[in-house]
Amino acid sequence: MGYLNKEKTDELNKIKRDRKIGNLGSPKNPFDYYEREYGTVPRDTKRAPFQWVSEVAYKNVHRIVTRGYDTTELMEEGYGVIEVLFVDYQARIPTVEEGQMLNYVMILALEDGLSAPAAISRIVARSKTFLTQACGASIMAFGHAYGAYSAFGNRLDGYLDRVDKGELSREAAAELLVKENLHDEALGVSSLMLKDPAAKRMVARAEKLGVAGKYIAFTKEIVKAAQDLSTEPVDLDMLGATGATMMDLGFTPEATWAILAVTRSFAAGAHYIEEVEREESNRLGQQLTPKEDYDGPADRPVPPLADREKFAKSAICRTPEEWKARFEEMKKVRGSGFSIVEEIEDPSKKSGIKKVGKL
Amino acid sequence: MDRKPPFRRKTAISYKTEEKTVMRGYDLSELAEAGYSFYDAMFVLFQNRIPTENEEKMLKYEMGVFLEHSMSPSAVGSIGVSAGRPNLPVCVAAAVSTFGGVHGPGAAHGYMLNKYLERGKKEGKTVAEMAKILVDEYMDAKRPVMGMGQPQHIDSDPRAEPIHLKQEELELEGVYLEFQRAIEKYFHAQRKRQGRSYVGVNVVGSGNTALMEIGFSPNAGWCIGSVVRGFSCAAHALFNMKKGRAWGASRNEPMVQMIDLSMIKYIGPEDRVVPKQEEQQEYARKQKEEGEYKQWVI
Numbered sequence: 001m002g003y004l005n006k007e008k009t010d011e012l013n014k015i016k017r018d019r020k021i022g023n024l025g026s027p028k029n030p031f032d033y034y035e036r037e038y039g040t041v042p043r044d045t046k047r048a049p050f051q052w053v054s055e056v057a058y059k060n061v062h063r064i065v066t067r068g069y070d071t072t073e074l075m076e077e078g079y080g081v082i083e084v085l086f087v088d089y090q091a092r093i094p095t096v097e098e099g100q101m102l103n104y105v106m107i108l109a110l111e112d113g114l115s116a117p118a119a120i121s122r123i124v125a126r127s128k129t130f131l132t133q134a135c136g137a138s139i140m141a142f143g144h145a146y147g148a149y150s151a152f153g154n155r156l157d158g159y160l161d162r163v164d165k166g167e168l169s170r171e172a173a174a175e176l177l178v179k180e181n182l183h184d185e186a187l188g189v190s191s192l193m194l195k196d197p198a199a200k201r202m203v204a205r206a207e208k209l210g211v212a213g214k215y216i217a218f219t220k221e222i223v224k225a226a227q228d229l230s231t232e233p234v235d236l237d238m239l240g241a242t243g244a245t246m247m248d249l250g251f252t253p254e255a256t257w258a259i260l261a262v263t264r265s266f267a268a269g270a271h272y273i274e275e276v277e278r279e280e281s282n283r284l285g286q287q288l289t290p291k292e293d294y295d296g297p298a299d300r301p302v303p304p305l306a307d308r309e310k311f312a313k314s315a316i317c318r319t320p321e322e323w324k325a326r327f328e329e330m331k332k333v334r335g336s337g338f339s340i341v342e343e344i345e346d347p348s349k350k351s352g353i354k355k356v357g358k359l
Numbered sequence: 360m361d362r363k364p365p366f367r368r369k370t371a372i373s374y375k376t377e378e379k380t381v382m383r384g385y386d387l388s389e390l391a392e393a394g395y396s397f398y399d400a401m402f403v404l405f406q407n408r409i410p411t412e413n414e415e416k417m418l419k420y421e422m423g424v425f426l427e428h429s430m431s432p433s434a435v436g437s438i439g440v441s442a443g444r445p446n447l448p449v450c451v452a453a454a455v456s457t458f459g460g461v462h463g464p465g466a467a468h469g470y471m472l473n474k475y476l477e478r479g480k481k482e483g484k485t486v487a488e489m490a491k492i493l494v495d496e497y498m499d500a501k502r503p504v505m506g507m508g509q510p511q512h513i514d515s516d517p518r519a520e521p522i523h524l525k526q527e528e529l530e531l532e533g534v535y536l537e538f539q540r541a542i543e544k545y546f547h548a549q550r551k552r553q554g555r556s557y558v559g560v561n562v563v564g565s566g567n568t569a570l571m572e573i574g575f576s577p578n579a580g581w582c583i584g585s586v587v588r589g590f591s592c593a594a595h596a597l598f599n600m601k602k603g604r605a606w607g608a609s610r611n612e613p614m615v616q617m618i619d620l621s622m623i624k625y626i627g628p629e630d631r632v633v634p635k636q637e638e639q640q641e642y643a644r645k646q647k648e649e650g651e652y653k654q655w656v657i
Contacts, residue, residue, distance in 0.1 A: 004630065043621050047612075047614055050622060056591070061511065071518070080420065080423040081423050107387055110387065131585075132457075142448045198388035202391075261451060267404055270372050270405055273578050273579065274371065278369065347444060347446055
């Protein structure tokens with residue numbers, strides 16, 4: 001389409017300038033709103049045209065290729081998902097032992113009972129959706145507390161960097177990490193697996209297969225440091241065992257996060273199916289929220305619109321002191337958002353390692 | 360620490376205690392220790408059984424070959440979402456959610472096969488006869504025959520026939536493969552008779568047939584197929600997040616970016632003057648009377 005011609009542009013702009021539109025004539029505006037062009041930006045012929053750029057894969061009419069390997073040829077040679085994950089994320093074929101270890105990890109990651117991913121999948125299922133919607137939603141349950149592989153791994157990398165630079169011994173780094181993050185959900189050490197041997201068995205399996213490396217070794221130091229510092233019994237948990245094992249297999253924290261969230265999504269699909277099979281759908285307005293669960297303001301009459309000024313309360317704060325006072329007041333209003341702080345930064349490289357949560 | 364589930368449900372899939380996580384009766388840790396594969400675990404999850412060796416091999420082939428498909432709606436969805444730099448799981452969720460009625464409609468294919476097999480049994484018709492009826496009914500209704508055609512792999516999806524062949528090699532031929540082969544045969548013949556171009560079998564047609572043959576329900580098969588793609592879509596999103604530019608609109612890149620302003624082609628109503636509020640009622644009435652707006656309603 002491109003831009004509208006000058007004659008029509010001037011004509012349309014003149015009409016608007018004469019009619020005046022709200023604040024658009026204000027000199028404070030960064031440019032003249034009555035001189036703006038109409039239509040879309042013409043095609044850029046000076047730069048190369050847009051293409052999907054990828055290091056990961058390409059396809060043509062007759063072939064699909066990931067990291068240089070034709071995927072059909074990979075399967076015909078006897079490889080499977082386990083190996084393609086190494087190819088996709090690390091551009092390499094794994095050793096047999098690495099493949100066995102990833103297989104082990106993924107079986108353990110497949111199911112976790114009615115925790116968040118399964119619960120979300122079931123809630124979505126009740127709205128009568130496609131299965132894929134529910135599976136997608138289940139993946140979104142993975143954050144920086146539940147399934148916090150990105151946070152866990154990036155933290156290990158941060159402290160191990162300091163070890164590599166000679167700033168700290170591995171033991172001292174583990175002690176410092178625990179001291180600075182003892183109560184963080186992504187520590188990898190907690191009271192969750194005191195009676196379940198699965199986490200320790202995973203690490204033992206990695207050692208037996210000869211794939212355990214610096215991350216498992218460091219995590220073991222972290223467990224020791226946490227046990228020394230904690231007032232309650234703690235031990236390696238599934239996050240710590242799985243995260244460290246995946247990183248020793250060469251996966252980045254983000255790749256680990258994605259692979260394990262997707263792995264759980266298969267089971268979330270089974271939960272979707274069972275929910276549809278065994279339960280009813282939800283209709284809009286069907287579900288009630290009991291008053292006994294409510295602890296907000298008591299029931300009150302809605303003021304007449306004409307009395308708005310009498311009842312209205314302005315949020316405008318003219319001084320920092322007023323602002324602070326209001327901020328503190330609003331913390332008491334549950335659901336207003338004033339009591340929490342979040343990390344909303346570009347998560348491209350590292351994510352989940354900053355302190356977030358309640359103020 | 361509160362360890363209660365978010366809500367209570369009677370479930371036949373799994374339970375979790377302080378001691379173990381159990382799926383369909385098997386302790387997950389024991390399953391892994393015993394040397395079973397992730398593919399075996401899929402059979403336990405969806406079918407409550409340990410598969411035969413060849414069934415396991417078939418699923419391994421199927422999932423592996425379906426995992427990566429370069430630029431499909433799923434990868435593009437994942438990359439598009441990653442442009443805003445949300446957390447990675449959001450990109451993957453978007454990718455998996457792209458699977459619907461057209462992109463990888465595994466369940467739809469499965470339901471189609473089941474429906475016609477059921478009908479054939481009731482009407483006393485052979486599998487080959489039902490394949491002909493299916494193709495005729497779909498073509499007469501101008502509905503796409505599920506499992507046939509792919510807009511990029513116009514000579515047939517490169518994964519499709521090898522999946523059929525693998526199923527045959529593993530001696531896993533059952534009623535589904537017989538039915539699917541018959542559908543393809545009759546479909547090709549019909550199009551040839553009508554003077555229409557060749558449309559090959561796609562990966563749903565072959566892959567979902569194999570999944571159904573080894574015992575998965577339409578939705579279980581769809582889950583396996585669409586979720587396994589999530590693995591590669593996460594890699595595509597991650598590549599863009601780690602090595603690409605956020606937003607996808609930078610004018611400093613040597614290549615025009617995905618949502619550069621010049622990529623927009625507008626074909627809607629011409630630019631026009633916004634009516635003042637005092638003009639609204641009359642303006643709106645006239646607009647409704649003239650009805651020109653109706654061509655734009657979506």
